[in-house]
Amino acid sequence: MGIMETLMVVALGVLGLVIVWTVRDGRAVLSFLIGASAGLVAVQVFRVHIFTLLVLAWVLYKGGTHNPKSALKIVLIAIPVGLMALTTRLGDLVNSDTLALQLIGLAASSALIVAFSTHEDRRHMLKGLLAMATLSSLVGVLQVVKIIPIDAWHLSVSSLGRPIGLYPEPDWLGMFAGMGLVMAWRMPMRSSLRVLTVSVNVAAFILAFARAAWIAVVVAVAVVVVLGWFTRTRNKGHRTTGRYAALALIAAAAGGVILFVPALVSDLSTRLGQTLQVSGDDISGQARVRQFDALWRLADMAPFYGHGLSASGRVGVWGDIITGTVADNNVASNWLLAMWVDGKYLAIPLILLLALVTIKSVRTIEGQALFVVLLSSLFSNATFFPVTWMLLALALSPRTEPVVISPLDSPAVEKFTDGPKYASNQDAHNGKLRTKVAQ
Known part of the structure; x- marks a missing residue:
């Protein structure tokens, strides 16, 4: 971020704080903004996520509370993150010393949410996250129809071009749109608002052509449906109106696409066929396979504490291992292999924390959203994004208020x-x- 962009963000932040401190329910506004900032990627001031700055402002704001049983959960976050940060001092292939500071900042933000959030705070955070995901999806749809001009991405994959929304690349749009779709389907809201949010996120979810997001959403939905079938429980008291209207609108739009945009149907069929197997002309699929092979080789050469946090970023796009110079990336595409390369046995506690919390809370809205993020991160790593750590905090927080x-x-x-x-x-x-x- 350049000087002018940084000054603009700081100015907007000061203006936002003035508004928050003067409105009647400033804490609700701050909670909403925290959720919205978690729906962004790499928006930072001097390498500190806007998300972290907003969490600090939210904690300092009047009206907070303290969750009496949060100490153990904070320890469960602190120890695994501390072990991963320690590998920055131990590893031999560390690519960035500041990545550990970003990880600590995100983990501290997560711990503060666990410690001080109320049920209302967490509800507003989810609303903010859904709002930002939906806004990005809307921008992506407008990019496809050329109302918002961008350079076309991957015309060989989609003849319409893959949109990016508010993110650096289409895969992130696909992940956030898929997560937004799951949240919009489940969260209580007015019928008209559900139709809008579900429809917009479905459109971006499809048009992004992000195979990892497709797999993640399908698996996440299937898991929740199966668990719901066996436990025979239903969400009571939630407003679920608007679902049939949203499905009707999506069906009508799909019929229109089939009739009037046959090229898009053909592209989708081809892309779906390449989702579970890598063909000879699937360049991105071949690149992923080479990256995974290189990560395994790098992990095999690592000591028990790994090569150090950010070392996995030394695996290039085509699987080459970059040594002797600083690599452009600090994080590999697969979050499990990346942590195994970076911390090896010291990474196991953090891997277990993310996996077990997700499994335990998968039937909740935040748990299912986190499930989508982690499954998608097996191909496009989002574990160093604020969204992962906010959803982790919400999943660790109590379901009901004392x-x-x-x-x-x-x-x-x-x-x-x-x-x-x-x-x-x-x-x-x-x-x-x-x-x-x-x-």
Whole structure:
């Protein structure tokens, strides 16, 4: 980020803080902005994610709380991240010393959310993340129809060109659109808003031609459906209206595409056929295979503490291992192989943390979204993006808020009084009924 871009971000940040501190519910605004910033990629000020800066402002803002049972969860985050950061000092092929600082910053942001967030905070964070994913998907759709001009990506894959939305490349748009689709389908919202968010994210999800995202969403949905079938539970009290309308709109749009854009149908068929097997003309697929082979070779040569955080970025696009100079990347495309190369046995705690928390929470909205991100990261690594760490924090946070019972709720008082069932209309109007106050 250049000087002018940095000054602009700082100015907008100061303006945002002024607005937050003057509006009636500034904490809700900050929570929403945290979620929105988690939906961005590599937006930083002096190599610090905007996400981290917003989390710090949110903690300092009035109205926070403290989750009494968060200490153990913070330790579960701190120890694995500390071990990975330690490999920066031990490894022989470290490509960037600052990547460890970014990892610590993201982990600290995650820990702060676990420690100080309320149920309302987390709800607003999910809304912000969905809003940013949907906005990026809308930008991607507008790029395809040439309303927003961009240089065409991969015309050999899609004759319309692959859109990028607000991200550096199409694969990220596919991942965020797929995650947005899952969230828009499940989160409670108005019918019209669900139709809009589902439709826009479906369009970008398809047009991005991101095979990793396609696989991730299909597997994530299948897992939740199977688990729901066996447990026979349903989300009660959630507003799920608008789903049939969204499906109808998507079906109508699909019919229009089949009739009027046959080239897109042909491109999609070809791309789907290359999803599970690599053909001779699949350049990106062949590149991925070579990268994975190189990562395995590099891991085989590593000591028990790995080559050091960021060493996996030394594997080039075509599987060449770059030594003797600084590589352009600091992270490999597959998050599991990347951590194995960087930290080897010291990376196991962090791998287990991400995997086990995702499995445990996969039936929740944030857990399923994290599942999509981690599956997609097997091909396009997003584990150093804020979205992974915010979703991890939400998945580790309590599902319900602790409740403080008012003294008026005690059995003695209820026996002495007539109880709310006999209260007059005027009493109800004046707020004299029994209340429960959530912390």
